[in-house]
Amino acid sequence: MSYKIILVHVDESRHAKARMEFAASMAMDADAHLIGGATTGMSREFIEWIGFDEKALDLDRLSDMLRERAEQSLTQFEIIVRRTGVASFEKRLIEDDLSAGIAMQARFSDLVILTQSDPRDSASGVSGSFPETVVMESGAPALILPYVHDFKYVGERVLVAWNASPEARRAVHYALPLLERARIVEVVVFNAEAQPGIFGDDPGADIALYLVRHGVKVDVLQRTVTSDTGSALVALSNELDSDLIVMGCYGHARLRELLMGGATRTVLKSMTCPVLMSH
The missing domain is CATH 3.40.50.620 (HUPs)
Known part of the structure; x- marks a missing residue:
């Protein structure tokens, strides 16, 4: 048994770089396909609901901004992955709420890599229940990294x-x-x-x-x-x-x-x- 498909949560939070580097190293070690998943943070239900509102134009601007932020995060993911030498990877822009979007993608992965919620990182937009929500709703195993230390390798x-x-x-x-x-x-x-x-x-x-x-x-x-x-x-x-x-x-x-x-x-x-x- 081995991990052949690994998903890593990609965003602009203070711990994102360490998380992506860890995932890239793990994918290299396991010869796995690595997926970097970044969400826009807007659920499909919300978009459908507000799409009938007269403020839809403002929504379009907001959607563009959130999509651009996610794409910037995925660009950093690609830089890290290419520098590490991962042979097989892909960037995945997810037009959905954070927890629901990552949980959905995790269902089709052997392992999802997340970071423990950091109460000091309020600017990240990640709720305190994000890691457990993904675990509970995806059915996939999650490797959750602590925010207090950077780990390059686990399993000794x-x-x-x-x-x-x-x-x-x-x-x-x-x-x-x-x-x-x-x-x-x-x-x-x-x-x-x-x-x-x-x-x-x-x-x-x-x-x-x-x-x-x-x-x-x-x-x-x-x-x-x-x-x-x-x-x-x-x-x-x-x-x-x-x-x-x-x-x-x-x-x-x-x-x-x-x-x-x-x-x-x-x-x-x-x-x-x-x-x-x-x-």
Whole structure:
């Protein structure tokens, strides 16, 4: 298994350059086709709705401005990709709302690369719920980069958060191309003694065996915590010097409002290393 189609979110935010450079390096390493996706930020529904209004001329000017900004971002993407030497890539201008547009394109990609929401970067126009919205609505795995550090490479020492859920299982499966190349993968199970019916007599052993049969070097850790498991996971990743966390994304969407699980919300807020997440 390998990533053959990688999508990266392209915009003019302060972290865009680092994100595009990371994606280009990953595409080079995986010999993958890289898609740079930039949205205009205007949904089709909005355009159709206001198209009947007498202010349509103003809308045309706004659309042109937003399209020009997206095209400028894609030009920077092409410069970075060509400099890196990626053999197969394309620029994709998406005439849609940010979250909906990237989520739609992610459905046809093996992996989408995003950046953690940065509250200091208010000028980017990216909402705080953007990464999780893409994960929840696309069905694709997302590799989310933290805004506090620039990472050139991930996957040397990986921490897998295992709770035997379908979401965690999908995240592990999608992460296999990285796990198979990792120097060490540590699987952590939190508070297993409180859920014996889920984990069995040897918590973590089944998923460890699955990974070993894929040629992955695995250690299993069992931790008992009284704090939020999201906080415990981030603290453990710092303790182990992990360069990637693999975990499920928990929650559901209701009337376009995301209701996120506590661990997911905590990790997305306080992560210090990249996170591969899948719903």
